[in-house]
Amino acid sequence: MSETTALTRQAQKERTRQAILDAALELSGTVGFAQVSLRQVTREAGVVPTAFYRHFSSMDDVGLALVGQSFETLRAMIRDAQRDPDTFADIIDASAEILVRVVKQNKAHFGFVARERTSGSPLVREAIQRELELFISELAVMLARLPNIDSWSGEDVKMASGLFVRNMVYRAEQVIGIPDGRTDLEEDIKRKARREMRLIVLGFRDWKS
Template sequence: MQANDEVVPRRTQKERTRQALLDAALELTADHGFAGVSLRQVARDAGVVPTAFYRHFASMDDLGLALVEQTFTTLREMARDARSDPANYDDIINVSASVIVTHVRAHRSHFAFIARERFGGVPAVRRRIRAELRLFVSELAVDLRTLPYISAWESQDVQMAARLFVSIMVSTAEQVIETPEARDDLLEEIEEDTRRQMRLIVLGFASWHPPH
């Protein structure tokens, strides 16, 4: 029993240290961008010596990829909340708009990281963000396929609809990130604008026919 009792705290401490490194990197990127953050800075802010960094990550690129994975985990949680058994399109739109704004506010630093790094910075991180966004589009397309009208569409058209929704989600997240926390009025405007954009897309579903 003593051996097991010792293993659990060590494993727990290792997980805490790893998370501390991720949190430190996330905070530092807010001011410097990921490319401007050094391993020594991350280790110092996490409260560990630089050599301890390598017990958790092979390199700074590896840490950056872990941040992308962690961020998209929260994004998938958001999507699951928005897809919780909606009865119709209006339910999907209303729930999605509300969940996006609420979730991004709760995970502002994660979504700010994606917004900053997806067009610049470290190539490996940028490529992973783009790959994760493509995967997210594909996952959403599977859900859209079950909805009225869309069930009969060609796969490429379903993917197109999913990309439109994801583009709105990304745009909404970036607006929320840039809005001061105390401005609930502006956040309400963003949420309503998101609903309007989604409704505009949905209006075209019944009339969509692929060009021949």
């Protein structure tokens, strides 16, 4: 087998795998992931069940892969923020802007997490909770560079990170429900998110680990 042929087959395998994930994600937006069947997914993706089993062992396996994709979007958001010097110049305004923009661009994945973290299958729910805890830890590394926090204990920095993440999740769920074109509602969410984050940050100066 030539190298070109091998690369072509690998690319086809990746396209098939992504088609299955895209189909499951779209169907879950209507009925919830726990109600989506393997047969529905393969029909939507245009593949046969045997092709499904070349990539996933079960629908739970698909759910875990969707959790991974969804949180990679969050991690990309943090990486982008770290590369932008304006984020640290005014972390509150920047965070509100980034949150709304990224959620709008990835509504399907954020919607999946919002639905499944409370009502999904136990395996998917647990995976989402683990990813949220990991995301809190990753954000804490970024926050530890901020003034007033750099002398805190690691536990307290993680606590502050958790406050931000819980606020972010709540506001992200609101962004998901905004109809297209309602920039007034987007601005209202940004305003509220900024006020809430500012309230959190005001406590940083007086907190002692």
